[in-house]
Amino acid sequence: MTENSTVDVLISGAGAAGLTLAIELARRGVSFRLIEKLNDPFRGSRGKGIQPRSQEVFEDLGILDRIVALGGAYPRQREYRDDGSVSESDAVVREEPTPAEPYHLPLMVPQFLTEGVMRERLLELGHRPQFASELIGFEQDEAGVTARLKGASGEETIRVCWLVGADGGRSFVRHALDIGFPGKTLGVRAIVADVILKGLDRDAWHRFGDGDMQRQIAICPLAGTDLFQIQGPIPLDGEVDLSAAGLTALVKERTGRNDIEIHSVSWASAFHMNARLADRYRLGRVFLAGDAAHTHPPTGGQGLNTSVQDAYNLGWKLAAVTAGAPDALLDSYEEERRPVAATMLGLATNLLDAMKRGDIRRGREVHQLDIGYPSSSFALEKPERSAGLLAGDRAPDAPLRGAGGQPTRLFELFKGAHWTLLGYEVEQAAMQPRPGLHIHRIGRRGDIIDEGGHFRDAYGLASGDWVLVRPDGYVGAIVASGHAWALEAYLANVGLAA
Numbered sequence: 001m002t003e004n005s006t007v008d009v010l011i012s013g014a015g016a017a018g019l020t021l022a023i024e025l026a027r028r029g030v031s032f033r034l035i036e037k038l039n040d041p042f043r044g045s046r047g048k049g050i051q052p053r054s055q056e057v058f059e060d061l062g063i064l065d066r067i068v069a070l071g072g073a074y075p076r077q078r079e080y081r082d083d084g085s086v087s088e089s090d091a092v093v094r095e096e097p098t099p100a101e102p103y104h105l106p107l108m109v110p111q112f113l114t115e116g117v118m119r120e121r122l123l124e125l126g127h128r129p130q131f132a133s134e135l136i137g138f139e140q141d142e143a144g145v146t147a148r149l150k151g152a153s154g155e156e157t158i159r160v161c162w163l164v165g166a167d168g169g170r171s172f173v174r175h176a177l178d179i180g181f182p183g184k185t186l187g188v189r190a191i192v193a194d195v196i197l198k199g200l201d202r203d204a205w206h207r208f209g210d211g212d213m214q215r216q217i218a219i220c221p222l223a224g225t226d227l228f229q230i231q232g233p234i235p236l237d238g239e240v241d242l243s244a245a246g247l248t249a250l251v252k253e254r255t256g257r258n259d260i261e262i263h264s265v266s267w268a269s270a271f272h273m274n275a276r277l278a279d280r281y282r283l284g285r286v287f288l289a290g291d292a293a294h295t296h297p298p299t300g301g302q303g304l305n306t307s308v309q310d311a312y313n314l315g316w317k318l319a320a321v322t323a324g325a326p327d328a329l330l331d332s333y334e335e336e337r338r339p340v341a342a343t344m345l346g347l348a349t350n351l352l353d354a355m356k357r358g359d360i361r362r363g364r365e366v367h368q369l370d371i372g373y374p375s376s377s378f379a380l381e382k383p384e385r386s387a388g389l390l391a392g393d394r395a396p397d398a399p400l401r402g403a404g405g406q407p408t409r410l411f412e413l414f415k416g417a418h419w420t421l422l423g424y425e426v427e428q429a430a431m432q433p434r435p436g437l438h439i440h441r442i443g444r445r446g447d448i449i450d451e452g453g454h455f456r457d458a459y460g461l462a463s464g465d466w467v468l469v470r471p472d473g474y475v476g477a478i479v480a481s482g483h484a485w486a487l488e489a490y491l492a493n494v495g496l497a498a
């Protein structure tokens with residue numbers, strides 16, 4: 001057994017949550033190890049819906065364009081009825097983007113492709129997951145966590161400041177901490193399988209037997225691949241044959257068609273649907289993120305998105321506290337993210353009920369654009385606001401022009417690891433510049449010009465107001481002119497003292 005020197009963070013699990021966290025830490029120069037017990041990257045398509053809010057997150061992480069290029073839009077759903085009739089409808093509500101919300105359509109990207117792009121981004125930043133390395137035990141004390149890892153060359157003990165369990169629904173870390181995971185088993189078992197097949201076009205999401213839990217089956221062409229994803233409920237007990245022959249027989253039985261033939265299966269799984277939420281997201285120096293903290297039915301495509309956004313919330317806070325910010329910032333992770341998961345569990349369960357009735361529609365509520373943290377300890381308004389944009393809200397985008405003449409967007413200004421302070425029609429600087437804070441003045445004599453009035457419309461500010469935007473794109477503070485002093489204390493609490 002070997003003992004290694006201290007790194008700041010150990011991330012257990014290199015799924016979507018662990019990879020996002022690793023990118024966040026890497027781009028802030030925090031030392032970490034990302035371990036994954038599997039020998040190779042996960043091969044399944046399961047979390048294939050990338051919601052508009054995650055697209056914004058991916059833009060900030062520098063991976064959105066690559067992910068869009070690999071994936072595609074959701075095809076229309078084609079419903080085949082027992083009487084032989086066929087109808088088509090949109091699988092997702094189609095809305096044009098707006099200046100404040102540049103992405104409105106969920107994207108379809110098989111999870112293995114999304115994770116592949118994340119690994120590529122991580123590599124650009126100088127890191128890679130360590131496969132075949134399993135967390136098998138840990139102990140924490142006031143100063144850190146001692147973790148035991150098992151790998152190909154034996155066991156290893158490492159000392160870290162923080163441990164993050166991004167280790168999926170069966171989380172070893174959650175069990176080891178004895179954190180409760182209350183909720184319900186939803187009485188639905190389903191299969192998901194990625195297959196090569198013949199007999200169906202790739203221009204539609206084929207749905208048979210909608211509304212009948214004994215018979216329904218959905219077969220979706222997976223953008224960016226030659227594969228189709230098969231999903232359908234199965235009996236609660238008993239063996240299920242996930243081979244090509246077994247799936248061909250299942251599809252024949254459910255669709256009544258002899259012409260659909262499955263040639264090969266690249267990944268398949270049978271699973272019970274649960275809706276569960278961890279009692280705590282933090283115990284001392286150990287955190288839970290992603291499916292380790294919440295599991296839910298796949299209806300509505302929320303799981304991967306919520307997991308990515310957990311990590312996006314935690315990453316900058318871990319980096320700030322590692323660099324000396326007060327520890328209370330880390331408590332705000334559970335304070336902000338646990339209520340989001342609680343709401344999401346309700347949404348996914350309601351959508352499962354709708355699926356059972358055969359009338360599932362996924363609208364704005366699944367886009368995650370309205371998620372915010374208005375009750376957070378790190379949401380400051382001076383004076384308190386009653387309307388318009390509030391502290392804790394997602395900071396909207398806006399097309400703008402730099403004083404130098406070139407077009408830009410607020411999201412361009414936000415992109416990166418820093419905080420952003422925006423002054424609207426302000427006369428003078430509110431505070432001293434400091435590392436980690438970008439200050440812009442928006443207005444006729446500012447460095448940024450609100451030519452189309454989009455910033456004014458989205459933010460609803462009065463002249464002289466200041467808006468402080470967090471590294472994860474949420475509004476930390478809104479202060480009116482004359483209250484700018486309040487920002488000093490706020491910034492000190494997040495590690496940005498002058």
Ligand SMILES: Cc1cc2nc3c(=O)[nH]c(=O)nc-3n(C[C@H](O)[C@H](O)[C@H](O)COP(=O)(O)OP(=O)(O)OC[C@H]3O[C@@H](n4cnc5c(N)ncnc54)[C@H](O)[C@@H]3O)c2cc1C
Pocket residue numbers: 012013014015016017018035036037038042046047048049050111133134135136166167168169171172191192231271289290291292298300301302303304305306307
């Ligand atoms: C059929 C289906 C469809 C879905 N569709 C969608 C969708 O459209 N949109 C969406 O957002 N979500 C969807 N999901 C959910 C999504 O797949 C998950 O929410 C997502 O994978 C969670 O990511 P994660 O990183 O938290 O966990 P995981 O992806 O489970 O990753 C955890 C990793 O930790 C590793 N690990 C576990 N224990 C250890 C250990 N002790 N040491 C080291 N490594 C360890 C595991 O091997 C694993 O790789 C779907 C899920 C299913 C089943």
